[in-house]
Amino acid sequence: MLEQFIFVGVLLVVALFLPVVLIGLAWLLRPKRPNPRKSEIYECGLQPHGENWVQFKAQYYIFALVFLVFDVEAVFLFPWALVYNWLPLYAVLEGVLFIALLAAALVYAWQKGALEWM
Amino acid sequence: MTVQQVLFFLFGAIALGAAIGMVTARKVFHAALWMLLAFFGVAGLYVLLEAPFFAAAQLFVYMGAIGVLIIYAIMLTRGMMRQRLPRVNDQWWFAGLLAAVLLVVLVWLVWQHPWATTTAAAPEDSLNRLGLTLVDPEGFALPFEVASVLLVMALIGAVTIVRER
Amino acid sequence: MVPLQWYLVLSAAIFCVGLYAVLARRNAIVILMGIELMLNAVNINLLAFWRYTQPEAAVGQAFAAFVYAVAAAEVAVGLALIVSIYRNRETVDVDEINLLKW
């Protein structure tokens, strides 16, 4: 099984090298004349003011939360879906119940208005 | 030293080094990035353990979902960053001592115990076996459903706590 | 083949680093990250034991999967609490969250 991953490892190394080489090439070729006006943070031509601190909504957090729950669910459902063809009906129903419970969570979040963009 | 052992040291060094980086990082955002690197190293270890599904799940759940969630939480509590506080509390030396003692004890325990290991190769279809065990009433059917209930409860609880009213 | 002890020692080391983060750091979010690190160390152990003692049974893998579910639930609720505390008290420093202390 590990032999299969040799290719993945080699590809990951190549994939890391490719952008590094491109950026390195640009680093060799490009002009380097920085000045303070140029390296100002872009704010549509105005003087930047304050740090990049913006008040964030808890809404983002709720979306990430629902995503996390579904992601973990996938860890359980992928092995289940893989052996689906060998499963008896009741085992499929177990999986469906698993999904239905998560659907209930989604319905709850929806009803509470947590999925609205405020 | 075989290739596997070299790779073990590589991934182990990434995981452990990144973990130490996380603990010592000054900025919380950097701590989060170190933590993600540690997760990546652990994913490499899972590949060496011939559990590629868990390596992918590590990237999927920990780096994808939990990483995003933690960075969002850091952003939501961002006002903290402007205060210049010491990173650690007053008892940090005691915590370090405790962790070091625990480490020594654990390493001693691990080395002196004669582990009965098998050299059998991991089966090619270990993932299928996992799937069958998860829905087998003799196996983990109940924990499988309870895991779903746990996730639902966590979601409901967290949404209730965090929602802006 | 890598000996089992190496995995166990490595996971013990990662666990202790996580423990130190939990005990010593002041920022509540870093404390949660430390807990995640500890859970990861546990998962390394579970999978190592699965691989080296009973690779033909799926019990170790199933446990590792359940650890994922627990870790996700823990981090979701924990961070929600931290965000909520921050909203009320403007801090995530555990030394200042002392409402229940006397």
Add this chain to the structure above:
Amino acid sequence: MESLSRFLAFLADAIVNIGDWIRGLLLGAGLADPWVSLIMKAIGAIVVAFFPLMVVIFLIWAYRKVAARMQGRLGPNSSGTWAGPYGILQTFADAIKMLTKEDIRPQGIDKIPYNLAPILVVFASIATWAVMPFGPKLIGTDLNIGIFYILAFSSAALVVFLMAGWSSNNKYATVGAFRSVAQLIGYEIPQLLAVLTVVMVTGSLRMQEIVGQQKIPLLFQLPVTAFIFFLASMAEVNARPFELLEAESELVCGYFIEYSGMKFGMFYLGEFMNSTAVAALFATLFLGGWRGPWVEQAPIMGTIWFLVKMALMLLVWMLIQITLPRLRIDQMLAFNWKFLVPLALANLCIIGLVNKGITEWFPGGVSAWTRAGILLMANVGIFLATWGILAALERREQRRREAWRAAQVGEVEVSA
């Protein structure tokens, strides 16, 4: 005549034969076998890594050309400054421009994450190509977790956007990063559930196995799943109806606003590479990948079919992207959470039950065509039912909103 037929036989499986030839050459040079296979893997990895790059170079030109034609312009062409016939060299000119542009490092950036982010974007999108099946025998490596590997890398890449946005020390970049990740994580769920449906029906995570199972392409068996996957992946690669990551008028340029020169180029490249990967993935999962006529006789045809199907998906992607306007962020998130995710969940459950029901009720087994027909009917049913329920819900919501608005009339302050 003899040499011609030998040449044709060589051509029929050209890529595998070239590989065998190189392997023979290396073995002939006296290298040990493990080293030869490692070198072969390295060559394969370089080819796989450069394939999306080559496609992207062509795709950028094709995109500009198609967009121009649809808007009644000429696009890149050979008149004026010479850019080759039909302006095909335009992309190379762009690449040279990017290479020689000054790299502006704004003040107050977080240096290491800032410089790492563009590298990791390209890294993640190349990494997904490891398991893409180009032909019957042409695949980087046929992992037994295949499709899950691709999902894992595209999921882990989300953090890179946050890295880029945050480390840029720019308000627009930070807001852009957080918004775009909110979009991407949302649309990843229906994509995931669609892939789960495919895995369930084909019974494997291996890419070659998924292709091998598609005697009838899954598009004709599971059109609703294909529809969900297509829409979700359109959003994943930031195509126009869902293009909020770089809404020029609102967020200037999204999370990579502070990047210039080649680092900007990396984000640009990564985006197009992701589009290519998604098109290839759709072709593999739903259009039968390399399957097609004459593949048995000449395996090279498989690669050609794969490329044709991929190009078709890219054309569809371009046409939609050029035609449609942008959605608002609330519309886009509502579309995901209130339409796609419930639909995908219902689809997964019902396909699972119906497919198992077929096996249970027909103990003798059914032909692939009957099964496909029943699945197709179930799909149509799911779609109509979901549509009906959601339309009813939306009407109720609309009434409630109007009632609320009516109640608000007369009050001085209307909360935003």
